[in-house]
Amino acid sequence: MSEATLNVMYLPIAVISGVIGFSKLRELLRSFRDYLLVITISSYMGVTAFLSMSPLVWHPLGNVSGIPALGSFVAYLSIFGYAAFHHILVLMWGRDSGVITASRLFRKTRALGIVYALIAIGMTVSFLMANTGPAEPWSFDVDLAHDSGILAFLCLYAGGCLFALWRAARECSKCADYLVDNGSQSVESIRGLRWLSIGTWFIWLSFVPKAIGFLAAAAGHRELDALDTTSPLIGSFGALFNQAGYLGPAIGAWLRERRDLRALRPLWNLVVPENAVHLVRPGVLAETFGTGVRFHLFRRIIEISDALVLLRPWMAPEPAERVRAAAVRQGLSQEEEDAAATAAMVLDAVSRKRRDEPAQPTPIAQRLLPHVDPAMERERLVRMARALDAPVVRSVSAGTSDPQSRTTSVRPLAR
Structure with a gap:
């Protein structure tokens, strides 16, 4: 040799x-x-x-x-x-x-x-x-x-x-x-x-x-x-x-973190700018190449969770109930039904807040959006973000008084 x-x-x-x-x-x-x-x-x-x-x-x-x-x-x-x-x-x-x-x-x-x-x-x-x-x-x-x-x-x-x-x-x-x-x-x-x-x-x-x-x-x-x-x-x-x-395993975890960071972008665009709790949006290096992806994913989850808490006074059960009724007819799984119901409720809350409707003095979202273990929060938010464009959510959102709420709520922000 x-x-x-x-x-x-x-x-x-x-x-x-x-x-x-x-x-x-x-x-x-x-x-x-x-x-x-x-x-x-x-x-x-x-x-x-x-x-x-x-x-x-x-x-x-x-x-x-x-x-x-x-x-x-x-x-x-x-x-x-x-x-x-x-x-x-x-x-x-x-x-x-x-x-x-x-x-x-x-x-x-x-x-x-x-x-x-x-x-x-x-x-x-x-x-x-x-x-x-x-x-x-x-x-x-x-x-x-x-x-x-x-x-x-x-x-x-x-x-x-x-x-x-x-x-x-x-x-x-x-x-x-x-x-x-x-x-x-x-x-x-x-x-x-x-x-x-x-x-x-x-x-x-x-x-x-x-x-x-x-x-x-x-x-x-x-x-x-x-x-x-x-x-x-x-x-x-x-x-x-x-x-x-x-x-x-480390590469697999990194790929999942990069995938989830990108999947959460529509939900972040929907709720975080409305409540002015965000700092700086992750740039192309984080979302495309995964640079510092763990930090940016952790921060994005926290910002979305904080924004959802601020949106609770405008949340109502009707959109979630309509989605659940439609989900039963379409044969969706329990996870898909829960994600679609919460997504519809969040879309409706953003629309109500944009129309300057008064906040409810006693928010009911605690029951509709219950507390979960922090380890499960990432998974729940990713499912919710992916459900924003689900057919069952689109069908319910189309019947709201603000037909532009769904499309405008996910408008891209300047990089």
Whole structure:
């Protein structure tokens, strides 16, 4: 395997791992979560592993330190650390999903932490005691396996990684199965766990030919050296699956936030300018490219909710009742009926306020627009915004005394 091939294979994965690590570090600084800390550490261990194994870094590192194979030591220790933290991370997800209790997680992570720390210390001592001679990045294992110190280092490395990855892959599958069996609607999380399980099994599989290769080389059989070169290919493929598992749910959440921000625009245009509670409308970067989408979505939900509270004195039950009667005839679901009814009531309230009708002293909207859990407010407002153009709402709005209310209420604002 040429050095150029290794550079092309390892450097992009190091960059991807670095980007993921940076994004998780930003989230960690905003709000500390133990699993975010573990993901961040694991991502940067992936960066150091793939960078130090790249010949572009491997050779200068050996020349500067005077230890030719120092790059391999850094890479192998980082890979083992990645496997260990990956195992602990999956256990944390199991706790958050309800697979295991917090007390059991604490006991398991404490025991695993001690075992993995001892393995890492053993790897370090074995490598430092070894007589490391000339080697190449792609053949470090087989070139130096004859040395007892390097052989012990490799056995600890392979054994520790095989155990950690095997357990992590099983825990990923168990956690995904648990979410499915309990009716979880988090499709992205389940898919991410599946991808992580597949990627982890590939990485686990990559250690099998590696172990066979260096054990055969230690026994003097170099004819199996080719097995060792297949390990990075399998491991890199698994690493890409793992990064997709880490990044997939985050991308899915970002796409949903961008979609909901845009979906809420008509409702925002309808109620917020009427009540002068808005600040600055999100620009094209937020709605089109998703720049700062989480902040803008959160602010948009708050502004709409505040505006609906101010509109309550003008809300009446008649539009909602007419929509519900029509929805029953059309066979709409309960969610569609509720969204259409509230949308019609809000359209009517905006029309009444524009006609300078007096506010009702005792608003009835508390019953018609009841309080919901903050986690559900986003979903309810998105459904309401999409219902503004529903046929059943248009048919009811067409019969109001202000036929222009629906079209003018969603007029675009100047950007």
